[in-house]
Amino acid sequence: MSGPDRPSDKALEIHGRYLTVDGHRIYLDEIGSGGRGAILCVHTAGMSSLEWRFFLPYFGRLGYRVLAPDLPGHGKSLLRQWKPIESIHEYGEILCQLVQALNLSRPVLAGCSIGGDIVLDMGAHHPQDWAAIVCCEAGMRNQTFPEDFLERGREDAGIPGFHEFTYYRTAALCGRGAPAERVREIQWLRRRGDPKIMIHDLLAWNRHDLTQLASRISVPTVLVRGADDSGISQDAVEQTRKAIPGAEFVVLPGVGHFPMTEYDGFAQVVESFLDRHGF
Numbered sequence: 024m025s026g027p028d029r030p031s032d033k034a035l036e037i038h039g040r041y042l043t044v045d046g047h048r049i050y051l052d053e054i055g056s057g058g059r060g061a062i063l064c065v066h067t068a069g070m071s072s073l074e075w076r077f078f079l080p081y082f083g084r085l086g087y088r089v090l091a092p093d094l095p096g097h098g099k100s101l102l103r104q105w106k107p108i109e110s111i112h113e114y115g116e117i118l119c120q121l122v123q124a125l126n127l128s129r130p131v132l133a134g135c136s137i138g139g140d141i142v143l144d145m146g147a148h149h150p151q152d153w154a155a156i157v158c159c160e161a162g163m164r165n166q167t168f169p170e171d172f173l174e175r176g177r178e179d180a181g182i183p184g185f186h187e188f189t190y191y192r193t194a195a196l197c198g199r200g201a202p203a204e205r206v207r208e209i210q211w212l213r214r215r216g217d218p219k220i221m222i223h224d225l226l227a228w229n230r231h232d233l234t235q236l237a238s239r240i241s242v243p244t245v246l247v248r249g250a251d252d253s254g255i256s257q258d259a260v261e262q263t264r265k266a267i268p269g270a271e272f273v274v275l276p277g278v279g280h281f282p283m284t285e286y287d288g289f290a291q292v293v294e295s296f297l298d299r300h301g302f
Contacts, residue, residue, distance in 0.1 A: 057088030071098025200277025
């Protein structure tokens with residue numbers, strides 16, 4: 024892009040700000056002019072907007088307004104009355120209010136892991152409010168973890184060394200093709216998360232069920248799965264594809280559970296999807 028339509032250097036800087044939404048103090052990163060529309064990016068369990076730091080500048084340069092909030096209790100966002108959220112749908116409704124507060128008109132939704140669940144939920148419950156959906160490493164029903172393991176995590180002594188568990192599990196979730204420095208970055212990000220918030224996120228992931236509602240998603244949808252992701256099965260994503268009318272499915276070889284951080288080519292995959300649908 025060149026000439027008068029080229030975004031200014033200032034437009035390509037990531038800016039952070041706070042809003043109060045439904046009593047939660049929400050932090051978000053933002054970049055871009057929005058000439059081609061808006062993209063709202065939702066992070067994984069226990070994490071923050073930092074997971075999208077490579078994705079935001081790419082689409083900012085293409086003329087999109089790209090926003091990545093920290094979910095309540097994550098990163099720089101605070102919880103209303105300090106009570107962790109344990110519902111994918113509740114997260115989705117809070118983000119719908121955020122979209123309204125920002126005056127966004129039918130943004131593209133992009134989410135990974137619980138973020139993928141959240142954007143699918145938003146698409147099913149508010150199908151006319153979005154331009155398109157990019158769902159990564161998630162599906163309409165995910166029962167990944169033993170319920171009693173997660174329930175023990177509610178107690179302070181329930182899962183000792185949870186930060187270490189998260190640190191090493193993160194490496195196992197990354198793909199064989201991920202650069203070593205990216206794996207270390209993802210491990211660092213996940214080690215920073217609050218264990219209690221992570222546990223509640225995973226309980227929400229385990230219990231979320233869109234099997235009766237996925238067919239209501241009526242906008243262009245692409246499901247993305249890293250071939251090396253042990254967090255969700257190929258079959259679970261394939262069943263989700265079948266349930267959503269016209270949904271596409273892209274498998275990324277050598278990529279794991281964090282495509283937006285592991286794999287620079289992920290942005291091109293999303294760009295190609297948006298181009299095919301005229302965005």
